Amino acid sequence: MTSKTKLKPLILIPAALAALALSSCSSDDDAAAPSDPTTCPKEAPAPGTKADWTLQGKTGTLDVVAPTDDNAPLITVQGPFTVDQTAVKTLKEGDGDEVTEAMSVTVCYQGVNGRDGNTFDNAFERGEPAGFTPTEVVPGFSKALVGQKVGSTVAVAMTPTDGYGPSGNPQAKIEGNDTLVFALKIVDGY
Template sequence: MLKVIPSITVGAMVALSLVACSSPGDTSCDATPPGSHSTSVTVSGKFGSEPKVTMPPAFDVSKTERSVLINGSGAPAQSGDAVDVHYTMYNASTGKQIELAPGTTWQEAKFVTNNAQKESLPGLYSSLLCSHEGDRVVSAIPSSELFGHTQTDMSGAGIGPTDTLVFIFDVSGVGPAPSPSPAPSTTPQPLPTPAAWETDVPKVDLGGDVPVVTLPKADAPTKLLLKVIKEGTGDVVTENSTVTFDYQGTSWNTGKIFDQSYTRGEPATFPVGQLVQGFTAAMVGQKVGATVLVSVPPVYGYGDGAINDQNLVGQTLVFLIQIRKSA
């Protein structure tokens, strides 16, 4: 499963890449044909709900294959249309399901099948072109036709540069693309400075293979707080560092561990700039070898919003971090 730490998740990369201003395209509808691999994926369950998926033995494709398991109705999606879907994603090379966002494997999105996407993301473009409302589509897409244009290392998500990805799309709507919205500001936000965590600090037991963090019976902190459990002695982590670290994340709201590296048997490695802001702030300025505990409020984590069991929005998160290496 995808580690929940990166601020740029797989689902966000896909959705943000596709929801763009539309440009007119050709009006033909030449659907991508099925192949032996797309037809070998078994999918069951109610349309519109996350399906049960049985993956065949590991496989790779050199070009996109597309199979329609449930036939909908209405006009097919033409180039330039918007396609509303729920979707899930698997790595065909490993057979594992990919998290699209923290704690989320079934996500809603609006994709725009315009000429820009045809050039930059041909696999997704051809998967959704000619789809009808009510279709359930299975696509096997080589990663070169999905993430290749971004030049982004997706190894932290369990996606290798030559892996094949399988999407299951439930198409809930097809229609004209929305008018483009103004581009968001790209001005970098300054990194927050954590305050010293001095009261209601969780107890940390590092005596076993998997650390134990015990939260106190207290309200969740509203500020970004940092407790240095052990000072490091190695290189200093900067905002430009790529860091190898072990971590354990616990939700203050649920009291449950939602992700950790310790049970996977190997630390994580990420550029610091790809992590959520509160996590980054906890590491920058620390030295290799340090062990820290940080409380991250929603504003520096996954954003404010109603708390649910689908993601980490609205939750205050506690991370135990052990910094192993920095480059």
């Protein structure tokens, strides 16, 4: 893979970051209003929310609670968690266009290191989705996007080869043999 498929510094090429969040005021009336599609929800799922995907790895186990319009995902690693093959799971299928490699997408995502369960990048925490094409991210993230429909929520557990490869990403504390996990929502595609 070329260097442009590496996530820089964490998931995206910095120039691809989109400042899409809109400012809004909160009121009691907002509870009934639909979520703003240009922001990522920051609220954690309720305690005890059942996992939408459980994956037994080569070592360890992974549980993912899917993101919703109102809640960020919850990724729980019991491990260290590793996989021999990249696994992609559609948690909820959207109803938009199918994502292609040539498309630009806007995505809310959280990335967790399978070695220690630590989050290394989190658009949900920032409250802002990021914009990029599937060719601008690591191969495993691209595999989680291409072929999905806009509006889908997806989880991926990727091999080190489909992540940062043998060099890892020291800035993000990712080692060359780390399995990476992402939970994401494809907000828009164009």
